[in-house]
Amino acid sequence: MTRQFDVAVIGAGPAGLAAATEAAQSGLSVALLDEQQAPGGQIYRGIETASAARLKLLGADYAEGRPLVEKFRASGAEYMPGSLVWNVTIDKVVEFSRDGASSRIRADAIIVATGALERPCPLPGWTLPGVTTAGALQILLKASGIVQEDAVLTGSGPLLWLLASQMVDAGVPPRAIVETVPNGRLLQALPHLPKALWQRSYLFKGLSMVRKVRRAGVLIYRNATGVAVEGATFATALNFTAGGKPHRIETRTIALHQGVVPNQQVTRLLRCDHVWDSSQHCFRPVIDAYGATSADGVYVAGDGAGIGGAKAAAIQGQIVAIGLALRAGRGNGERLAHLHSALAKEASVRPFLETLYAPAPQILSPADDTLVCRCEEITAGSIREAVRLGAPGPNQVKSFLRAGMGPCQGRVCGLAVSAIIGEERGETPDDVGYYRIRPPLKPLLLSEIANFATSDAQEHATE
Amino acid sequence: MVRRIETIGNEVIFSFEGQPVTARAGDSVAAALTAVGISHLRDSVVSGAARGVYCMMGACFDCLVEVNGVPNRQACMTEVRHGLDVRRQSGGVEVRS
Numbered sequence: 001m002t003r004q005f006d007v008a009v010i011g012a013g014p015a016g017l018a019a020a021t022e023a024a025q026s027g028l029s030v031a032l033l034d035e036q037q038a039p040g041g042q043i044y045r046g047i048e049t050a051s052a053a054r055l056k057l058l059g060a061d062y063a064e065g066r067p068l069v070e071k072f073r074a075s076g077a078e079y080m081p082g083s084l085v086w087n088v089t090i091d092k093v094v095e096f097s098r099d100g101a102s103s104r105i106r107a108d109a110i111i112v113a114t115g116a117l118e119r120p121c122p123l124p125g126w127t128l129p130g131v132t133t134a135g136a137l138q139i140l141l142k143a144s145g146i147v148q149e150d151a152v153l154t155g156s157g158p159l160l161w162l163l164a165s166q167m168v169d170a171g172v173p174p175r176a177i178v179e180t181v182p183n184g185r186l187l188q189a190l191p192h193l194p195k196a197l198w199q200r201s202y203l204f205k206g207l208s209m210v211r212k213v214r215r216a217g218v219l220i221y222r223n224a225t226g227v228a229v230e231g232a233t234f235a236t237a238l239n240f241t242a243g244g245k246p247h248r249i250e251t252r253t254i255a256l257h258q259g260v261v262p263n264q265q266v267t268r269l270l271r272c273d274h275v276w277d278s279s280q281h282c283f284r285p286v287i288d289a290y291g292a293t294s295a296d297g298v299y300v301a302g303d304g305a306g307i308g309g310a311k312a313a314a315i316q317g318q319i320v321a322i323g324l325a326l327r328a329g330r331g332n333g334e335r336l337a338h339l340h341s342a343l344a345k346e347a348s349v350r351p352f353l354e355t356l357y358a359p360a361p362q363i364l365s366p367a368d369d370t371l372v373c374r375c376e377e378i379t380a381g382s383i384r385e386a387v388r389l390g391a392p393g394p395n396q397v398k399s400f401l402r403a404g405m406g407p408c409q410g411r412v413c414g415l416a417v418s419a420i421i422g423e424e425r426g427e428t429p430d431d432v433g434y435y436r437i438r439p440p441l442k443p444l445l446l447s448e449i450a451n452f453a454t455s456d457a458q459e460h461a462t463e
Numbered sequence: 464m465v466r467r468i469e470t471i472g473n474e475v476i477f478s479f480e481g482q483p484v485t486a487r488a489g490d491s492v493a494a495a496l497t498a499v500g501i502s503h504l505r506d507s508v509v510s511g512a513a514r515g516v517y518c519m520m521g522a523c524f525d526c527l528v529e530v531n532g533v534p535n536r537q538a539c540m541t542e543v544r545h546g547l548d549v550r551r552q553s554g555g556v557e558v559r560s
């Protein structure tokens with residue numbers, strides 16, 4: 001009964017779209033599943049429905065998603081939107097929920113293209129209504145054309161400036177940008193500049209975004225420390241220190257950002273090997289040049305394999321798909337050398353950006369009374385205490401405190417919890433490790449599994 | 464204040480805590496509520512503190528609301544429909560995870 005495909009791709013961002021298109025064009029049978037109702041992933045969210053006005057203000061990089069989606073639509077790959085993948089087994093059965101009911105498909109190969117998540121930003125008051133990620137404000141703009149007035153954006157990273165410049169173009173500039181990049185970071189990043197010049201168009205784009213935001217009259221604070229949200233039931237102000245002085249900006253809309261990190265849920269579920277990337281300050285799955293993980297038949301493309309941006313994601317998707325086609329005796333590898341060098345070119349700008357925009361010290365080591373796990377409301381202090389009482393890693397902290405046991409399954413707090421444990425124990429992130437991820441990847445309603453043969457599900461369970 | 468940069472898509476009317484909210488077709492429940500200035504969507508499980516939209520992409524589960532009597536729905540992943548009855552969610556509803 002279970003439908004069988006040559007390839008199941010999870011995630012319809014640039015990586016998944018490119019992989020599915022390439023694989024289908026070479027004659028493989030392909031299913032592409034995504035939790036969202038429309039293709040595009042994070043960067044190209046809403047790309048098929050964006051009005052001309054919205055396309056214009058979101059810029060040329062956004063509009064590049066159109067041909068990618070059109071090619072995918074014409075490729076013959078089967079698209080399964082609104083399909084939340086909640087389990088993937090080592091024998092490559094994909095279990096998902098769509099329209100309130102679960103089903104499963106089986107594939108010879110799985111391409112995990114589940115992209116990135118925003119890095120956790122634990123700071124005082126970050127759980128108050130009115131405080132969101134920068135990505136959240138951008139999603140409002142891309143998907144619904146909604147912009148908040150008087151927003152204060154705080155943190156670091158290219159996406160913060162991109163969002164600010166898109167808000168300027170939308171006619172609703174943010175009130176202020178409170179950047180947490182410490183003085184001296186630029187100097188540290190300089191040795192990576194010559195290599196980054198290989199992709200200088202990104203640097204010019206970055207500079208022109210900063211110029212645009214500045215010209216629009218947005219207040220810009222640099223080297224901010226002690227960032228804290230004030231408010232009783234809502235965010236009412238942002239407090240911080242910059243230029244040796246305390247500042248307080250009244251606002252009901254605060255967006256946090258400290259870069260994006262690979263979404264590890266599926267690769268962790270499949271027990272793929274992961275390694276700490278000290279330049280990107282995150283874990284990523286270990287993969288070979290064709291995206292193969294340590295789990296047989298499981299591949300990763302895109303930001304889920306390490307942050308490389310949208311263009312790199314699409315190139316990786318193509319490489320993985322061509323590799324699979326070759327293995328199946330289809331197509332040829334002619335374009336591989338070209339794609340690998342294009343990927344290397346895309347990567348050349350990353351070390352510069354990663355050094356300049358490494359997460360703020362305040363975020364990596366939150367104060368004791370700051371909440372880290374938002375679901376179960378666990379503070380940094382209680383995590384440290386659990387470690388002192390003998391919890392050696394994230395899974396023991398989880399059973400001591402319930403940290404990471406809420407519905408988000410550690411998507412938000414995971415990296416922060418591992419970092420705090422590592423700091424307290426004087427261990428490397430690789431020693432500390434990460435939460436053990438189990439199915440279902442998201443909490444399900446009983447009705448979503450009611451018509452689903454559970455004995456069958458257990459037979460395929462990963463453990 | 465919140466602004467819509469364009470008004471395309473048909474009007475959709477649903478309710479939040481029994482009050483009518485006008486949205487646009489294609490909005491998520493979370494976007495529609497944000498657009499009318501509602502940010503307090505639930506009370507947290509442990510301390511009962513106010514919570515609202517955080518990630519808007521289905522990762523954080525902070526925008527959980529009750530939709531047509533079903534608890535634990537992610538407002539950011541639920542599309543608005545005419546007549547949806549959306550309620551603020553309080554405290555620890557048992558989740559299967």
Ligand SMILES: Cc1cc2nc3c(=O)[nH]c(=O)nc-3n(C[C@H](O)[C@H](O)[C@H](O)COP(=O)(O)OP(=O)(O)OC[C@H]3O[C@@H](n4cnc5c(N)ncnc54)[C@H](O)[C@@H]3O)c2cc1C
Nearest residue numbers: 011013014015034035041042043085114115135302303310
């Ligand atoms: C909120 C946000 C906004 C961003 N905006 C930009 C931007 O404007 N410009 C830019 O250059 N970069 C942006 N980025 C960086 C972005 O990660 C990459 O540039 C690019 O989108 C990566 O492509 P991808 O294909 O690897 O993953 P994504 O585009 O992230 O696509 C991953 C897809 O997988 C789906 N998915 C994940 N888990 C599951 C599951 N269990 N079941 C089903 N589907 C699943 C998601 O719904 C998503 O559609 C953004 C990142 C984030 C997190």
